[in-house]
Amino acid sequence: MIDDLDLGFDESDRGEKGRHRRSAVRRRQGKSSGGGGKTVFALLMALVLLGGIGGGAFYGFDRVQSYFVTPDYDGAGTGEVVVEIKQGALIADMADALYTAGVVKSSKAFIEAAAGNSRSKNIQPGSYKVRKQMSAEHALGMLLDLKNKVMNGITIPEGRTAKSVYKLLSEKTKIPVKDFEAAAKDPEALGVPDWWFKRTDNKPVKKSIEGFLYPDTYEIPPKATAESILSMMVENFLTVTSEMKFVDRVQAERKIAPYEALIVASLAQAEAGNPDDLGKVARVAYNRVYGEFPCNCLEMDVTVNYYLELTGQKTKASKDMTPAELDDSKNPYNRKLRGLPPTPIDNPGKQALEGAMAPPNGKWLYFVAIDKEGHSEFADTYEQHERNMARAKEAGII
Structure with a gap:
């Protein structure tokens, strides 16, 4: 050729x-032959x-080289795109989300960049403004910089009742309270496993979402529904309690059902005036219900207030409660009833859950706040409790 x-x-x-x-x-010379x-x-x-x-x-070389060199963009990228990092997402999940959005050239590039940066474990769930066609290292940096986070979050404080949580969520999302109430009627549809509603005290079970709406700061997706938001909170509760080994430890150490311990955590969250006392208040609840307390009842006014709120009445300070309210025989949360109430009375945080799971040892049956920081003094006998109440009065607490 x-x-x-x-x-x-x-x-x-x-x-x-x-x-x-x-x-x-030679024969063609002289001719215009081209x-x-x-x-x-x-x-x-x-x-x-x-x-x-x-x-x-x-x-061919480029193809072969790609097998040995991870595909990655150079530089800080261009334009802007919003990427959602979901609750509980692994690094591989984040990498896939970035790749799908056209941010990184390959999932592998981001995974390698994250593996080389110990701070990658600090990436928070939520939505982030990033750029397209960025190097994986730049993309990682943007996810670690909270300035790039799209703030559409709402904080649910510890100890709020479900009714209070619905109100907070409605104010933020403009989703009607009635939508949250409707969604909450079926806790299992929101992700609460059926076995959570088992009890060992032979009391009838009332399946309620109360206690499972874990208090935390949540990023609300743009098209969220009442069901999706409550499901997200339930999923968070299950994740936190799983990491704590709450279920296993309660069953092994407390010898009661996890649901009963959840109720105790809610009581401690409502009664303790200071986080330092959450475990001790939980111990008091256990001692009263399962120990040598005359009625084996709680005698905690917070259960009365829960019933007042549940039935649309105004909650009150203990000193303002009438005898009829304190000892209403129709109230299933009556403080004089034997054992634990039908459900949790609020949504406790992690410290309260820890306190109910592993309370400190003690024979305490009584407690009273003694300072303005909410610290309580605990007593084994009523005589000791009376002396502590006198201290509280002197300090102007009660």
């Missing part, structure tokens, strides 16, 4: 064929062929 291109090599090296071609060329054009064309064709071979070799 190269012979046919007449590339201008020394034809004396070609033998008879070369001599024949030279004589043919021989110079043919030579140029031949050169161009050769360059094209050689270029094709070189291009193919380069393409």
